[in-house]
Amino acid sequence: MSTEVLLRGVDLTRRWGGLVAVDQVSLELQRGTVHAVIGTNGAGKSTLINLLSGELPPSAGRVELLGRDVTGWPQPRRARAGLGRSYQRNTIFPGFSVFENCRLSAQARHAHPWAVWQPAAQCGASRAAAQSALERVGLADQIDQPAGSLSHGGKRQLEIAMCLATEPQVLLLDEPLAGMGAEETDRMLDLLATLRDGHAILLVEHDMDAVFRVADRITVMVNGAVIASDAPDAVRRSPEVQAAYLGEQP
Amino acid sequence: MDFATFLIQCLNGLQYGLLLFLVASGLTLIFGIMGVINLAHGSFYMIGAYMAFALAPWVDSVLGGGFFTTLLVGTVLAVVLGYLLEWTFFSYLYEREHLQQVLMTYGLILVFEELRSLLVGDDVHGVKVPELLAGSIPLGDVMSYPVYRLFISGVCLALALGMYLVFTRTRLGMRIRAGSTNREMVQSLGVDIRLLYRVVFAAGVAIAVFAGMIASPVSSVYPGMGNQVLIICFVVVVIGGIGSIRGALLAALLIGFVDTFGKVLLPQAAGVLVYLLMAAILLVKPDGLFKAG
Amino acid sequence: MNARALPWLPLAGVAVLAAYPWIGGEYSASLVARIMIYAIFALSLELLVGTTGLVCFGQAAFFGIGAYGAVLLASQELPSSLAWLLPASVGLAAVYALLMGALSLRTKGVYFIMVTLAFAQMAYYVIHDTPLGGGTDGIYLYVKPGLALGDTVLLDLERGSVFYGFTLACLVAVYAALAMLQRSRFGHALAGIKANEQRMRAAGFSTYPYKLAAFVLSGAIAGLAGFLFAVKDGFVNPELLSWHLSGSVLIMIILGGLGHLRGAVIGAFAYVLLEELFKSEAVFGSFARHWHLGLGLVIILSVALLPRGLVGLLDRRPA
Numbered sequence: 001m002s003t004e005v006l007l008r009g010v011d012l013t014r015r016w017g018g019l020v021a022v023d024q025v026s027l028e029l030q031r032g033t034v035h036a037v038i039g040t041n042g043a044g045k046s047t048l049i050n051l052l053s054g055e056l057p058p059s060a061g062r063v064e065l066l067g068r069d070v071t072g073w074p075q076p077r078r079a080r081a082g083l084g085r086s087y088q089r090n091t092i093f094p095g096f097s098v099f100e101n102c103r104l105s106a107q108a109r110h111a112h113p114w115a116v117w118q119p120a121a122q123c124g125a126s127r128a129a130a131q132s133a134l135e136r137v138g139l140a141d142q143i144d145q146p147a148g149s150l151s152h153g154g155k156r157q158l159e160i161a162m163c164l165a166t167e168p169q170v171l172l173l174d175e176p177l178a179g180m181g182a183e184e185t186d187r188m189l190d191l192l193a194t195l196r197d198g199h200a201i202l203l204v205e206h207d208m209d210a211v212f213r214v215a216d217r218i219t220v221m222v223n224g225a226v227i228a229s230d231a232p233d234a235v236r237r238s239p240e241v242q243a244a245y246l247g248e249q250p
Numbered sequence: 251m252d253f254a255t256f257l258i259q260c261l262n263g264l265q266y267g268l269l270l271f272l273v274a275s276g277l278t279l280i281f282g283i284m285g286v287i288n289l290a291h292g293s294f295y296m297i298g299a300y301m302a303f304a305l306a307p308w309v310d311s312v313l314g315g316g317f318f319t320t321l322l323v324g325t326v327l328a329v330v331l332g333y334l335l336e337w338t339f340f341s342y343l344y345e346r347e348h349l350q351q352v353l354m355t356y357g358l359i360l361v362f363e364e365l366r367s368l369l370v371g372d373d374v375h376g377v378k379v380p381e382l383l384a385g386s387i388p389l390g391d392v393m394s395y396p397v398y399r400l401f402i403s404g405v406c407l408a409l410a411l412g413m414y415l416v417f418t419r420t421r422l423g424m425r426i427r428a429g430s431t432n433r434e435m436v437q438s439l440g441v442d443i444r445l446l447y448r449v450v451f452a453a454g455v456a457i458a459v460f461a462g463m464i465a466s467p468v469s470s471v472y473p474g475m476g477n478q479v480l481i482i483c484f485v486v487v488v489i490g491g492i493g494s495i496r497g498a499l500l501a502a503l504l505i506g507f508v509d510t511f512g513k514v515l516l517p518q519a520a521g522v523l524v525y526l527l528m529a530a531i532l533l534v535k536p537d538g539l540f541k542a543g
Numbered sequence: 544m545n546a547r548a549l550p551w552l553p554l555a556g557v558a559v560l561a562a563y564p565w566i567g568g569e570y571s572a573s574l575v576a577r578i579m580i581y582a583i584f585a586l587s588l589e590l591l592v593g594t595t596g597l598v599c600f601g602q603a604a605f606f607g608i609g610a611y612g613a614v615l616l617a618s619q620e621l622p623s624s625l626a627w628l629l630p631a632s633v634g635l636a637a638v639y640a641l642l643m644g645a646l647s648l649r650t651k652g653v654y655f656i657m658v659t660l661a662f663a664q665m666a667y668y669v670i671h672d673t674p675l676g677g678g679t680d681g682i683y684l685y686v687k688p689g690l691a692l693g694d695t696v697l698l699d700l701e702r703g704s705v706f707y708g709f710t711l712a713c714l715v716a717v718y719a720a721l722a723m724l725q726r727s728r729f730g731h732a733l734a735g736i737k738a739n740e741q742r743m744r745a746a747g748f749s750t751y752p753y754k755l756a757a758f759v760l761s762g763a764i765a766g767l768a769g770f771l772f773a774v775k776d777g778f779v780n781p782e783l784l785s786w787h788l789s790g791s792v793l794i795m796i797i798l799g800g801l802g803h804l805r806g807a808v809i810g811a812f813a814y815v816l817l818e819e820l821f822k823s824e825a826v827f828g829s830f831a832r833h834w835h836l837g838l839g840l841v842i843i844l845s846v847a848l849l850p851r852g853l854v855g856l857l858d859r860r861p862a
Contacts, residue, residue: 035571075745076750104735105746107732107748108743108746117727225812281653348598361843364836485657488655488661519672519674520672525662538852
């Protein structure tokens with residue numbers, strides 16, 4: 001397994017007035033691994049993802065993407081450099097077709113805004129990236145459907161596909177399993193397993209079974225700070241984690 | 251500019267600023283609680299001023315009252331008007347997009363303007379300052395300052411303070427604040443949210459109407475006054491910052507001073523100054539002076 | 544009936560408009576020319592509101608600046624050349640759009656609406672109060688511009704029929720250009736920004752430059768409409784920058800149907816005809832001077848009952 005670190009957060013801290021939402025959190029995402037972040041509600045997981053993606057500036061600490069310090073970079077710039085993100089609530093374009101959803105996302109890397117005479121539908125590069133992303137997630141047979149008409153599971157798959165269409169190296173996935181039934185969850189986990197190859201994946205999830213099935217490494221957060229960060233078995237056996245999740249043990 | 255003149259302009263700026271703050275409070279109250287942007291808010295101000303003019307003879311002959319009775323009657327009418335308007339019109343706007351709200355309330359402005367034109371005409375009128383407040387306070391040897399303007403400042407300040415106390419110290423205020431952030435929850439707790447919104451809206455209308463009434467002796471009564479005050483209220487909200495009452499107060503006072511001194515020092519550019527102020531502030535603070543809090 | 548399956552509709556419209564001066568006579572052709580100018584104005588706003596989702600309540604500022612540019616920059620004795628007067632006037636409007644956009648686009652939602660209204664008011668007061676704009680009475684354009692190549696006159700806009708044809712050509716050019724723009728990558732990006740700006744940023748689009756570009760282009764097109772208006776009437780006054788005009792053009796695109804270029808054109812026609820109807824003493828007698836009342840009611844009803852505008856009436860989706 002490669003140990004190439006694609007994304008690194010160093011002592012990331014975020015304060016809101018007197019409240020510390022993220023407290024000196026450090027983590028690394030390595031190519032070919034799925035790194036899950038778990039924690040109770042309000043533990044700071046969403047804030048952490050926003051710090052890594054560039055949607056929120058940190059109060060302290062830094063973010064390194066592919067070896068470069070991107071702490072001051074806004075989200076679009078990080079995205080173009082290879083950082084993809086999916087959201088807990090669907091951010092698909094319901095009015096466009098499934099294909100156009102991905103093609104438009106892919107267009108970000110082939111923007112050519114000045115070439116106004118060329119129709120977007122003829123942009124070969126974005127079309128190819130979209131097609132490949134949709135095939136990967138398994139939506140290739142529904143490409144002409146309006147995205148709003150997909151099932152919930154389909155929409156979550158599309159959310160991932162739109163992320164893949166930008167050909168990222170790092171994937172920040174915020175609760176991709178949200179609202180999914182058992183069968184859909186299995187399919188999504190299989191997909192994540194196939195995506196592991198070549199990418200570094202950060203997974204924020206509440207579904208513990210799913211997390212333990214797919215994660216190579218788990219970071220546990222409580223009240224904004226990391227209380228454990230290790231392989232799944234070690235985390236499961238950690239007394240701090242058990243105390244945080246299960247309270248006092250008899 | 252000698253000191254007495256300077257003091258007079260300061261007091262004028264304060265008075266204008268506080269009046270603006272009062273009107274802008276009504277606007278942001280309705281927007282903050284119900285999420286409705288109401289362009290016709292300025293029309294309520296205009297209605298207040300025309301009411302002060304039109305009701306005075308009736309109040310005098312039928313009720314034997316003067317200015318203060320007119321204020322009372324006008325405020326009661328405003329509450330009724332606001333209640334009815336919310337019930338028949340504004341309650342349908344809550345779920346709509348901002349663009350639709352903007353256009354429908356813009357249509358309402360046109361309707362109000364023409365109704366006023368039909369009922370009271372298009373002439374400019376004056377309203378007499380009530381006897382009780384018609385005096386002046388001496389400032390130095392030569393100058394004096396009208397008591398009525400101090401009255402306006404005082405009343406606006408008192409009303410603002412009153413609103414603050416209602417919001418933060420009373421159960422009604424608590425329900426209102428809760429209703430703005432979580433409608434379903436408040437409803438499930440047994441609070442009639444529709445009635446709550448109706449009350450809030452009526453209060454917002456009454457504030458604007460009242461402001462128009464007390465301003466009328468000073469600003470006179472003319473057709474375009476509603477639209478003028480509306481746009482300046484927008485500038486107050488933009489400069490003050492999203493959802494910030496503190497910001498709105500500071501912005502209103504800033505605008506009051508800039509506009510008042512501008513009219514005296516640079517009469518030709520007076521109209522533009524307020525917008526230049528807005529542009530300058532946005533340059534440095536794109537979100538306004540304060541963020542919500 | 545699906546209106547999208549009728550691509551001949553715009554072409555038929557152009558043919559009717561081109562033939563109209565011979566059908567309708569001089570007076571009504573002048574009215575149609577005014578409507579076409581408003582259609583260009585409405586198309587400029589459609590780019591902002593319908594395509595990009597930026598609700599601007601200050602579009603009249605660009606219209607008015609284009610109009611005042613035409614008059615203030617033109618020579619008072621000889622016909623100025625369109626070759627420089629038109630781009631210069633349009634350029635002024637575009638510059639103001641750049642300034643307005645740079646300061647407004649950091650705000651969102653209702654605040655954006657308020658800020659754009661306020662900046663338009665600033666332009667209004669500059670023209671209204673300062674000697675720059677010639678004051679409240681307005682100023683006259685004594686000599687209309689034209690286009691000449693050496694001694695040969697190509698376009699003499701003093702002549703009504705030439706002006707009509709030129710206006711129609713501008714309308715067609717703007718419509719075609721916007722249609723092409725909407726199909727391009729730039730246009731698709733604007734549509735994405737309207738649908739979900741957050742997702743666009745997450746994909747890697749720097750959305751601010753796109754929005755600013757749309758704003759400047761929109762301002763330029765509105766400036767073109769203003770330029771044509773000034774040349775047509777030979778007179779400009781500060782009311783061309785009033786927020787009532789900003790409101791009117793917003794109503795045009797809603798009335799016609801938001802999100803469609805033809806909606807902007809249809810809306811301009813519908814709005815002007817409605818205004819003429821309510822102002823008509825033949826229909827309403829002396830009540831006609833209260834035409835704002837009828838117009839206000841129509842606005843309220845059409846927004847409430849026809850959310851997709853007149854185009855929505857034609858565009859019945861199959862069940």
